[in-house]
Amino acid sequence: MSIKQISVFLENRAGSMAEATALLADAKINLRALSIADTAEFGILRIVTDRTEEALKVLEDGGFAAAVNHVLAVEIEDKPGSLAKILKVLFDAGVGVEYTYAFTSIKANTAYMIFRVDDRSKAENVLKEANINVAGQEIFR
Amino acid sequence: MNYYQKEIECASLDTLKALQDERLVKQVNRVYNNVGYYRNLMQKAGVTPDDIKGTKDLYKLPFLSKADLRDAYPYGLLGTPLSECVRIHSTSGTTGKRVVAFYTQHDLDLWDDCCARAIVGAGGSREDICQVCYGYGLFTGGMGLNGGSHKLGCLTLPMSSGNTERQIQFMQDLKSTILGCTPSYAAYIGETLHEMGLTPDDISLKAGIFGAEPWTEEMRHQIEELLGIKAYDIYGLTELSGPGVSFECCEQSGMHVNEDHFIPEIINPETGEVLPEGEVGELVFTSITKEAFPLLRYRTRDLCVLHREKCSCGRTFIKMSKPKGRSDDMLIIKGVNVFPSQVEAVLIEQGYSSNYRIEIGREGNMDTFDVLVELNSSQVSDTVKGIKDSEKALAGAMKTMLGVVPKIHLVAPKSIERSEGKAVRVIDKRKLH
Numbered sequence: 209m210s211i212k213q214i215s216v217f218l219e220n221r222a223g224s225m226a227e228a229t230a231l232l233a234d235a236k237i238n239l240r241a242l243s244i245a246d247t248a249e250f251g252i253l254r255i256v257t258d259r260t261e262e263a264l265k266v267l268e269d270g271g272f273a274a275a276v277n278h279v280l281a282v283e284i285e286d287k288p289g290s291l292a293k294i295l296k297v298l299f300d301a302g303v304g305v306e307y308t309y310a311f312t313s314i315k316a317n318t319a320y321m322i323f324r325v326d327d328r329s330k331a332e333n334v335l336k337e338a339n340i341n342v343a344g345q346e347i348f349r
Numbered sequence: 350m351n352y353y354q355k356e357i358e359c360a361s362l363d364t365l366k367a368l369q370d371e372r373l374v375k376q377v378n379r380v381y382n383n384v385g386y387y388r389n390l391m392q393k394a395g396v397t398p399d400d401i402k403g404t405k406d407l408y409k410l411p412f413l414s415k416a417d418l419r420d421a422y423p424y425g426l427l428g429t430p431l432s433e434c435v436r437i438h439s440t441s442g443t444t445g446k447r448v449v450a451f452y453t454q455h456d457l458d459l460w461d462d463c464c465a466r467a468i469v470g471a472g473g474s475r476e477d478i479c480q481v482c483y484g485y486g487l488f489t490g491g492m493g494l495n496g497g498s499h500k501l502g503c504l505t506l507p508m509s510s511g512n513t514e515r516q517i518q519f520m521q522d523l524k525s526t527i528l529g530c531t532p533s534y535a536a537y538i539g540e541t542l543h544e545m546g547l548t549p550d551d552i553s554l555k556a557g558i559f560g561a562e563p564w565t566e567e568m569r570h571q572i573e574e575l576l577g578i579k580a581y582d583i584y585g586l587t588e589l590s591g592p593g594v595s596f597e598c599c600e601q602s603g604m605h606v607n608e609d610h611f612i613p614e615i616i617n618p619e620t621g622e623v624l625p626e627g628e629v630g631e632l633v634f635t636s637i638t639k640e641a642f643p644l645l646r647y648r649t650r651d652l653c654v655l656h657r658e659k660c661s662c663g664r665t666f667i668k669m670s671k672p673k674g675r676s677d678d679m680l681i682i683k684g685v686n687v688f689p690s691q692v693e694a695v696l697i698e699q700g701y702s703s704n705y706r707i708e709i710g711r712e713g714n715m716d717t718f719d720v721l722v723e724l725n726s727s728q729v730s731d732t733v734k735g736i737k738d739s740e741k742a743l744a745g746a747m748k749t750m751l752g753v754v755p756k757i758h759l760v761a762p763k764s765i766e767r768s769e770g771k772a773v774r775v776i777d778k779r780k781l782h
Contacts, residue, residue, distance in 0.1 A: 213731065217729045217759075217761055218761070219760065219761040219764055247733055249758060250760070250761075252729075252731060252736070254731055268726055271762055273725055273726045273761060273762050274729055275726050275727065275729040275731075277731050324732070
């Protein structure tokens with residue numbers, strides 16, 4: 209179980225992120241989650257949407273370099289300690305976390321955290337064993 | 350096999366040598382009598398026209414260089430009265446004072462012949478439709494290929510460069526079969542074609558004749574794939590007439606020099622000594638038929654190799670390799686000789702775009718060497734580390750090839766300025782002279 213994320217390479221100049229998001233807006237593509245990694249030279253815009261293929265095409269046609277990869281969307285209860293529990297499970301199994309960011313679902317009281325890990329299948333297994341739900345693309349339907 | 354002027358293009362070596370000897374002797378006399386600037390050089394070198402009995406005596410003549418052309422600017426090297434001249438062309442002048450070359454009607458006729466030979470060498474005939482996207486005007490590319498295409502009898506589309514979507518529209522509507530332009534513009538047309546949602550099947554091009562800037566074998570393959578054509582090299586310089594000094598045939602393995610008009614030599618650029626066939630050195634040309642601008646032993650600064658081998662196309666003209674760089678565009682970075690063409694070869698080999706820019710600077714007494722490269726979607730990573738690792742891997746491949754390691758900067762597609770004529774690949778911010 210995993211979901212698709214699009215990474216967009218952004219020039220480090222004013223307006224490059226606005227251009228990318230405007231392309232998606234024009235195509236009426238809704239962003240479900242977003243995060244940015246930035247350096248002095250460039251940025252990487254990571255987005256999750258229910259229309260991945262379409263969004264990728266819109267971005268590439270608009271002149272952006274962009275690629276799809278798979279990340280884990282882990283269901284997280286809206287109460288203290290939820291994130292700590294997930295991280296402990298991953299840490300105990302020796303899974304490294306590259307980055308993580310959160311988004312909420314239409315489903316009441318449910319938030320998800322996106323995890324980019326160094327060993328996806330291992331992470332999935334240990335989370336399942338700990339009774340933590342890992343969602344698939346269906347959460348967008 | 351087709352030729353434009355079979356008799357001379359496939360002449361025996363003896364016939365060719367006899368023609369060259371006769372033309373050279375006549376040309377040296379004409380230059381000595383009409384061009385004061387060169388007469389002075391000959392007198393300083395202690396050479397008289399009587400010393401030149403044929404090509405075997407060529408080495409006795411003094412060289413001409415770009416510096417001489419600047420000294421003699423604009424009329425000092427005229428071989429005929431100005432009233433006999435009908436046209437000029439000029440270099441872009443990017444490396445200093447511009448060079449102006451003159452042509453009589455006879456010069457233009459012979460130049461047209463040379464370009465017509467090149468079009469036939471690329472598989473063309475009068476049935477072809479030739480789209481010329483070299484710049485027209487002072488630059489020799491547009492009018493040169495245009496002249497050859499006319500003379501051969503092709504339908505000629507004098508497009509000049511730019512307005513790329515319109516170029517492709519004409520290709521579709523008029524079914525052009527041969528394209529003439531700079532290789533960087535050919536690649537740009539190919540990329541634009543695909544961006545427009547078209548494929549090579551949507552156009553009728555079968556061949557391209559590309560020159561006026563250095564390009565690599567890798568770039569040839571890239572252009573051939575993008576446009577679905579065979580890509581042929583053509584060589585020339587304004588000082589000698591323009592494109593068509595030499596051209597590729599079906600073998601695509603070096604360019605046949607039009608030796609009935611230009612005698613090539615390879616010299617050691619340091620000593621001026623003539624090198625034997627097969628050795629790399631600076632290419633020198635002696636123009637033996639030009640009237641208005643008759644340059645003898647002109648140093649091109651292009652480094653290449655000459656080979657006279659039996660060619661499967663049947664032509665007997667000697668072949669020159671693609672220039673392996675110019676002795677004056679060679680970059681010396683941290684003491685290492687670097688040619689931009691080597692950087693380009695690594696990029697293409699590593700799957701990157703050939704749109705790049707080299708930036709050289711100096712911090713303290715140390716050179717800085719940066720290469721900006723446009724990435725494409727397949728090189729995007731979701732992590733900063735992923736991008737940095739790609740930059741490091743590319744820098745490593747560059748180090749292996751060049752012997753000096755650049756700092757690589759991956760940049761967004763289309764963010765490096767593109768020109769539709771000559772590409773500016775190098776920015777040298779050092780003040781070394």
